[in-house]
Amino acid sequence: MSPVLAGFIGILCFFILLFYGMPIAYSMAIVGFAGFTYLNSFSATSRMVAQEVFATFSTYSLSVIPMFVLMGFLAFYSGIGTRLYNFAYKLMGHLPGGLAIATQATCGLFGAVCGSTTATTATIGAIALPEMRKYHYSNSLSTASVAAGGALGVLIPPSVFFIIYGIATEQSIGRLFLAGILPGILLMLLYMLTIFILATRNPDIGPVGMKSAWKDRIRALKGLWEVLIIFLLSIGGLLLGWYTPTEAGAVGAAGVLVITLLERQLKWDGFKKAVSDTTRTTAMIMLLVAGAVIFGRFISISRIPFALATWVGELPLPPFLVMIIILAAYLILGFFIDALALILLTIPIFYPVVVGTLGYDPIWFGVIIVLVAVMGAITPPVGMNVYIIKGVVPDVPLEEIFRGAWPFVLALIVCILLLLVFPSIATYLPTTFF
Secondary structure (H helix, E strand, C coil): CCHHHHHHHHHHHHHHHHHCCCCHHHHHHHHHHHHHHHHCCHHHHHHHHHHHHHHHHCCHHHHHHHHHHHHHHHHHHHCHHHHHHHHHHHHHCCCCCHHHHHHHHHHHHHHCCCCCHHHHHHHHHHHHHHHHHHCCCCHHHHHHHHHHHHHHHHCCCCCHHHHHHHHHHCCCHHHHHHHHHHHHHHHHHHHHHHHHHHHHHCHHHCCCCCCCCHHHHHHHHHHCHHHHHHHHHHHHHHHCCCCCHHHHHHHHHHHHHHHHHHCCCCCHHHHHHHHHHHHHHHHHHHHHHHHHHHHHHHHHHCCHHHHHHHHHHHCCCCHHHHHHHHHHHHHHHHCCCCHHHHHHHHHHHHHHHHHHHCCCCHHHHHHHHHHHHHHHHHCCCCCHHHHHHHHHCCCCCHHHHHHHHHHHHHHHHHHHHHHHHCCHHHHHHHHHHC
């Protein structure tokens, strides 16, 4: 059996294991170990696993993950999201669908201190959904708008997805953080426009709220200063070269802790939960990274990336159309695989093709791959953000949330197409700043 055929059989076995309910990290590790053993030997595989996993986990750059995760959970349990939502509501609540529009602004602002799509969804969902129910918003619009807004948490820096992508592809995390800012703002505006159009066409799904006085809006600004300080401390210091990404995460987490303690917003129980959730989330990410390392080595020696690059290079199609085919494959895979796992799984296969053969910018591709991956967080059957919202409002059927999410999926597709046509939206800030 040729190495390429063995590689494709391995990928098929991976999906079979997923179908039978095996965790993604274990599926990648088992298939990678078995495939590498078949193409080499058991002793070579054992040495590879020991060396690669140790080398990965002993890398200083990987310690950035628990720092930014802790920063997000401290913000989650300290109530920063509540104050941000109050500010956004005072500013935009009087528009058609104003509460849902304010939810997008809150998700974007909270993403500046969080970096996790699930944490952003859970935090803003617990705050915004009761308010939207109070004003008789339709369940499909209110729930879907929060689920979709969670994606902003991994586009606007800091972002766990950009950190993982940067480590896996050896790209600058600072450049990736900068690259996510304008696409994140663009996606937020597209979400707002989507809500405005839906609520204008059918006012019953998003009734107009009361217009706040300017003095109330100015008073609500105090909920914004915490985010600005934390963002400037962590991301600003990182981009100015004051410290490394790991140190930036530590500074950000310390900044959230100090500010919330001074304002007496973080209780001891909340601090313990933040540490516990950080430990659990970091362990999950590390398992995924370990599985992806083993699986990636198997994919590399199977020569699938080389064969795929050769095949793509011989296609009588321009790179733009080939890129659309690759994105369509990501969209289909995103229906079945968690966003973070999808990034780790596909980087060994598609990254050499997109960057090496097609010649696209690796920083730009990092933004594209995050956008496509988070699309799976609001589409069936995986739809992690949708299941989180279901936990917040258990009386709303899953089908209703998924049905309401499709206009936001369309907004995501429009955002991706705009980045394909105008790649400078993602590359302008990294190129200018560095």
